[in-house]
Amino acid sequence: MSRTFIIVFVVCLLVTSVDVGTAQQQSPMFQTNSRHTGVYKTTPAYRFSGVKFVFKTGGPIRSSAALAQGVLFFGSGDGCLYAVEASTGKERWRFKTGGAVHSSPAVMDGVVYFTSRDGGLYALDRAKGRLVWKHQMGGDLPYANGFDYYLSSPTMAGAILYVGGGDGNLYAIDTRTRKIVWEYTAGSRIRGTPAVDENAVFVGTMDGYLLAIDKKKGSLLWKFATLGSTLKIEDFGYDRTALVSSPSLANGIVTVGCRDGFLYAVDAATGKQKWSNNHEISWVLSTPAIDDGKVFVGSSDAQFFQAVDQASGQEIWRYRGGGPIWSSAAVAGPLLYFGVNDGHIVAVDKETGVERWRFKTGDRIFSSPLVDNGMVFCGSDDGNFYAIEGTREPDPPAPSVRRAVFWETRPGFSGRWFSGGTDEWIRDYFKREGYEVIDAKGLEVLMEQEASAGSGSVVVFADNRAPQSVVKEESEKALLRKYLNAGGKIVWLGPDPIAWKRDSLGKFEGINYDRSVRILGIRYPGKSLEGIGWYNSTVTGEGKKWGLSGWGVGLGCVDPSQVSTVLARDEHGMAGAWVKNFGGKEGTGLVQLFIPRDKIIDLYHVKRVAEYGLGR
Structure with a gap:
């Protein structure tokens, strides 16, 4: 077995000399620590706020980043390891290897450690990116399946580095002397990253075994056989054997996923199975995160993410991804x-699995996020490394008033505004946020009740349609207008639905903006959609106060003199997003916003506007 070390004092590319900043915390290795719990002691990104920077590489990014002294370190399929400032996205340096870098770096005592598809374990000077030493592992052992995307990443425990190789060996290397302390021959590729506790090193193999190796001696303590160790690829046409997931350690339990479709919990001391959770053939490739007695893990073809009780293995919640x-x-x-x-x-x-926000990159994501001080950092197969900025304060408590989202569908509907599932996305988002979903009858009942009681409520229109029952009277006597007069609040996300006249079954009959004038006292420009136009709109100070940011395009912008509050103003000075108050307190009335009709976006800012002023 090769044990060659190369010591080099000067190497590679694009080195810049910049003072190192200080981040809120350090995340020096895969899943933050040697036990892979994945818990970041930092300020969360509560809601999506924007993109701080996007750093472009020349290949897919399947490596997960490490963070040390304000600098992010991550690999790319282009064969480079990158050092990038976390605050600016400015490149410090890059180092070119002989293969794709799909491992996640570990940073310790001024040195960055990582592996490459070329079989090398590299140690680089953290500040300059120069090669300090390299250990060349042996060639990859045979593997029948093509899904071999990840590489084992180094785990640091004191001065000792633990890493697996495609050559089937688990290595323990003293980083002070650069000598191998021991190596254990597993006989199968190791792609997972070792987890380490006080006594043992735990790692999975591609032939379906979870191993516990004595931390000091390198001898086998126990060997746990998954169901996958008994299965053969020729019986299924795909791999149901490999342990690609890295083990996680907490409370004396090792948790790991397998391609046999199970999540396993094993006693760390004895190697005895405590429980398994069945994903029904779907690969479990993600490394379980563990916090507060719960295990959090994703599933492949089953397309879900789950929380599992660590003691019993019982599922607590499931998120469809x-x-x-x-x-x-x-x-x-x-x-x-x-x-x-x-x-x-x-x-x-x-606690609940309820989605709070999402952000779309340009391709699939094999990388795992890193969180620091309200920022989320993650790579994508589009070759970009993303720095996503979030809000640093938790959401205020939900208002006590009634909150509803209007949506329905049935045969006979025509002329829908939203397409591509956007209306369902709006409906589901607000449902997750605690809004009740109401149909046309429910809308009529709510407006009748609130028009009489005036207790306060808000309705977001996911279905951009005004049912005939609430606008039957084409005047200020319309139920919808009575609701607004009584202090109700409506949020529209598309063009004025009152102008889109429909019959009792919801069939579209034509556009008539005079109806909007008679019912709302609002005249939209033009007599048809073609006469309205799309124009760039900029959020006003009032819009920011209500919760808007980063506004884009307004449709059917109106004369500001017709409305109470201009939330966004277009390039002609017209109101591109606005509020018309009908005598209620601030925060009530008709709110006109515009979102893309055929694209799923984060709706947090819409929710902030919808709830502005309620319950005050």
């Missing part, structure tokens, strides 16, 4: 962050 989930979760405060293979980075509530 919209694609396979190979990414591992980062836990920060009350939220979990992970990537989905449909390209989204998602944040969900760790």
Whole structure:
């Protein structure tokens, strides 16, 4: 077995000399620590706020970042390891290897350690990116399946580095002497990253075994056989054997996923199984995160993310992700962050599994997020490394008033504004936020009750349609107008639905903006959609106070003199987003916003506007 070390004093590319800043915390290795719990002791990104920077590489980014002294370190399929400032996205340096860098770096005592597809374990000077030493592992052992995306990443425990190789060996290397302390021959590729406790090193193999190796001696303590160790690829046409997931350690239990479709919990001392959770053949590739007695892990073809009780293995909640989930979760405060293979980075509530926000990248995500001081950092297969900025304060308590989202569908509907599932997305988002979903009859009942009681409520129109029952009287006597007069609040996200005249079955009959004048006292420009136009709109100071930011385009912008509050103003000075108050307190009335009709976006700012002034 090769044990060659190369010591080099000067190497590679694009080195810049810049003072190192200080981040809020350090995340020096995969899943933050040697036990892979994935818990970040930092300020969460409560809601999506914007993109701080996007750093472009020349290949897919399946490596997960490490953070040390304000600098992010991550690899790319282009064969480079990058050092990038976390605050600015400015490149410090890059180092070119002979293969794709799909491992996650570990940073310790001024040195960055990582592996490459070329079989090398590299040690670089953290500040300059120069090669300090390199250990060349042996060639990859045979593996029949093509899904071999990840590489084992170094785990640091004191001065000792532990890492697996495609050559089937687990290595323990003293980083002070640069000598191998021991190596254990597993006989199968090792792609997972070792987890380490006081006594043992735990790692999975591609032939379906979870190993516990004596931390000091390198001898086998126990060997746990998964169901996958008994299965053969020729019987299924795909791999149901490999342990690609890295083990996680907490409370004396090792938790790991397998391609046999199970999540396993094993006693760390004895190697005896405590429980398994069945994903029904779906690969479990993500590394489990563990916090507060719960295990958080994703599933591949089953396309869900789950929380499992660590003691019993019983599922607590399940989130449907919209694609396979190979990414591992980062836990920060009350939220979990992970990537989905449909390209989204998602944040969900760790207690309930309710989605809080999402951000779309350009391709699938195999990388795992890192969270620091209200920022989420993650790579994508589009070759970009994303720095996403979040709000640093938790949401205010939900208002006590009634909150509803209007949506329905039935045969006979025509002339819908939203397409591509956007209306369902709006409906589901507000439902997750605690809004009741109401149909046309429910809308009529709510407006009748509130027109009489005036207790306060808000209705967001996910279905951009005004049912005939609430606008039957084409005047100020219309039920919808009575509701607004009594202090109700309506949020429209598309063009004025009153102008879109429909019959009792919801069939579209034509556009008549005179109806809007008679019922609302608002005249939209033009007599048809073609006469309205799309114009760039900029959020006003009032719009920011209500909760808007980063506004884009307004449709059917109106004369500001017709409204009470201009939330966004277009390039002609017209009101591109606005509020018309009908005599209620501030925060009530008709709110006109515009969102893309055929694209899913984060709706947090819409929710902020919808709830502005309620319950005050």
